[in-house]
Amino acid sequence: MPSGASLGEFGRIRAYFAPLAGPGGLGLIDDAAIVECPPGQRLVVTADAIVAGVHFLPDDPPDLVARKLLRVNLSDLAAMGARPRHYLITTALPRELGDTWIERFAAGLAEDQKEFGVELLGGDSVATTGPAALSLTAIGEVAAGGEIRRSRARPGDVVWVSGTIGDAFLGLAVLRGGHVQLGEAARAYLADRYRLPQPRVALGPSLVGLAHAMLDVSDGLLGDLGHICAASGVAARIAAAALPLSPAAVATGEAAARLAAGGDDYELLFCAPRGATESINQLSRSLGLPVTAIGAIEEGEGVRLIDDGGRDIEIGETGYRHF
Numbered sequence: 001m002p003s004g005a006s007l008g009e010f011g012r013i014r015a016y017f018a019p020l021a022g023p024g025g026l027g028l029i030d031d032a033a034i035v036e037c038p039p040g041q042r043l044v045v046t047a048d049a050i051v052a053g054v055h056f057l058p059d060d061p062p063d064l065v066a067r068k069l070l071r072v073n074l075s076d077l078a079a080m081g082a083r084p085r086h087y088l089i090t091t092a093l094p095r096e097l098g099d100t101w102i103e104r105f106a107a108g109l110a111e112d113q114k115e116f117g118v119e120l121l122g123g124d125s126v127a128t129t130g131p132a133a134l135s136l137t138a139i140g141e142v143a144a145g146g147e148i149r150r151s152r153a154r155p156g157d158v159v160w161v162s163g164t165i166g167d168a169f170l171g172l173a174v175l176r177g178g179h180v181q182l183g184e185a186a187r188a189y190l191a192d193r194y195r196l197p198q199p200r201v202a203l204g205p206s207l208v209g210l211a212h213a214m215l216d217v218s219d220g221l222l223g224d225l226g227h228i229c230a231a232s233g234v235a236a237r238i239a240a241a242a243l244p245l246s247p248a249a250v251a252t253g254e255a256a257a258r259l260a261a262g263g264d265d266y267e268l269l270f271c272a273p274r275g276a277t278e279s280i281n282q283l284s285r286s287l288g289l290p291v292t293a294i295g296a297i298e299e300g301e302g303v304r305l306i307d308d309g310g311r312d313i314e315i316g317e318t319g320y321r322h323f
Contacts, residue, residue, distance in 0.1 A: 007099050009125055016106035017089075022119025024086060033121035035086060035139065044082035044140045044147060048073050052131040055264075056195070057175060062101045063108030064195045065134070070112050071197045072218065073138035075266040078204030079216040081148040082140030084116055089123040092133040116201060146208040148270070153213035153232035157271040157297040160280060162200050162289055164246040165221050167193035169262025170254065179252050186248035197266035203291070204268060206283055214270035220261040222315060224269055226303050232271075235300035241308055244292040257305055257313050271297050 007015055018028045025033050037043050050072070052058045056065050074084045089109075093102075113119065118138070171194030173179055174187045182190075200216075207214065213232055217224050222238070229236050240256040249259060272280060277293070284291040305313045 012099065012102050012125065016102055017120060017123075020106065020109055020113060020120040022086065022121065025119065025121045028120075028122055033086075033088070035121070038141065040144055041141045042144045042147065044077055044080045044142055045137065046073055046076035046080075046140075047135060047137040048076065049133060049135040051133045054131075058131070060195060062104035063111070066105045066108030067112045067196060069134050069136050070109060070116075070118070070138075071199045072266060073136050074116055074118070074201055075197060075199035075216040075218070075268075077138055077140035078199055078201045079148070079214050079268060080140070080142060081146055081205050081208040081211075081214070082142040083205050084118045084138060084140045084201060086119055086121045086139040088121050088137045090135040091123075091125045092128040092130075092135075093125070094129065094132060095127055097132060116199075142205070143208070148204075148208060148211050148214045149231075150213050150215050150228050151231040153228050153234050153236075153271040153297050154273070155234055155297055155299050156274065157212055158274055158277065158293050159225065159236055159238065159269070159271055159295040159297060160291055160293050161217070161221065161244065161267055161269045162203055162291050163198070163265070163267040164244045164249065164290070165217065165265050165267060166243075166249045166254065166259025166262050167246050168197070168264035168266075169194075169220075169259065170249055170252055171195070172264070182248065182251055186251055189246070189248050194264055197264065199266060200268045200289065202287055203283070203289060206287070207268075207270060207272075207280075210276045210279055210283075211270040211272045214268060217263075217265040217267045217269050219263045221265065221267075221269060222257075222260045222303050222305065228269070228271065229297075229301060229303060232297075233301075235298045236295055236303045237298055238295035238303065238305050239308075240305055240313055242292065242294040244290060244294070257315055260305065261315065 171190035174190045
């Protein structure tokens, strides 16, 4: 191949993506893949896209872009209580992102395939004159009837969230030059939380039979909890003081309402009966993952954020919106 020449579409597939394919991917030489579904299981399928300048910065490392793309989809599977198994990927890339970019992108996928036990089934690749746009479809499995929906929250349920919230929102600001008052370690921590989400793939399936309703926090805790409330026909009350914040987030001085409306956390937000509290706390300890009770489900509609005196806090925007 002449120096500087591109591998081309099919050369890239053979060199970088075919090695990632599992048995169902058939070596990425056929028009479609084959997926087995064990008896008593259901397939759970989700798709998410990320776009340069919207979900990641154009100069972000390609391996981290790939891992974020995969992880935000694995987070959706976890939110349904499903264990991840397979994925398909579609890339729409500007021509100036050459083979080296693709090689590093595929290396990121390979790293997370090993970590999360998933395999590539196939996909598509096209060129675009616009920003890079990447779409991934993830497939998981859950016991039939065990899937956790958004629409089953009940008055009296406790509202829980995993990990900490607001870090990714702050991390994007750091990457754009903000929060210069923070130390280097805190800035690096927040930036990493934006670039490399941590899908709660162990917690989600473990909540089957415990949680009534669940989703992952992608567009902001308050806005996403509003989706649960709308789907379930209930209201929610959240205590601002109970929101779990990292030391780095606290150091920024940002208001709780602003952090609770920030996106890209990819933590699990779920509602469970009070009788499940001890089981959830034990699960948190066994996984080594903080899970915090932050409020309750009530009769009515909408989401309220309250202060220590029980007074409503002005929320403003509840989360990120594309349109």
